[in-house]
Amino acid sequence: NLTAKTLGNLFEYAMNNKGLIQANQLVDNGGVFELVAQGADVVNSGTFRSNKIDIDVTDGNFENAGEVNADAVFFQSPNGGEIDIHADEIYQEGKISANALENGKAGKVNIISKDLTVLADGSTTEAKALGEAGEGGEIIINSTEGNTIIEKKAVVNVSGGTNAGNAGYVELSALEQLGLYGSVIGSAASGYKKATVFIDPRDIRIVDGG
Secondary structure (H helix, E strand, C coil): CEEEECCCCCCCEEEEECCEEECCCCCCCCCEEEEEEECCEEEECCEEECCEEEEEEECCCEEECCEEECCCCECCECCCCEEEEEEEEEEECCEEECCECCCEECCEEEEEEEEEEEECCCCEEECCECCCEEECCEEEEEECCCEEEECCCCEEECCCCCCECCCCEEEEECCCEEEECCEEECCCCCCCCCCEEEEECCEEEECCCC
16 A cells, blocks of 8 residues: 655655555465555556456546556466556556456446546557456446547547457546547457447547557
């Protein structure tokens, strides 16, 4: 559990991670990574890795230019983990994933801002099955009081296994405007269900991401 609280404007960042922070347990993959910050921004250009990741930034923004990873690690525990990110503004520029291994179920990713959520050009946000058999997970992208923008070449992926398994669920929401310029992928093998995609803004703009 990491807690960072700034005093006024004394510090520019509550955290600026450029390395690896890991909280996995070998036996049950039950490690938990919790980061709570108040009054300043959190920037990740390295790697956060755990089965459960909670990032809560109050009166500040979160920027991910690196990796936030809750992928399954052991074939004995093939299910993906959980990622919850909350901040005033969220800029997802890297990779955020809660993927499953063979015969597993991908996990859950919640990226929820107050004012602005941006999935940047080239970013990947995944809760997919990595093997031949497996279930897609759940991804929720939201801005509770502002706008959500999925930029061109940003990818959201909740696909099932290449040969077996249903795809997952994606929710794209915003209180104000939703701009969907990137790609939402929810593929599934023949005979299995493709992804459910729920879109819930006040105003929406959808442009072919190709």
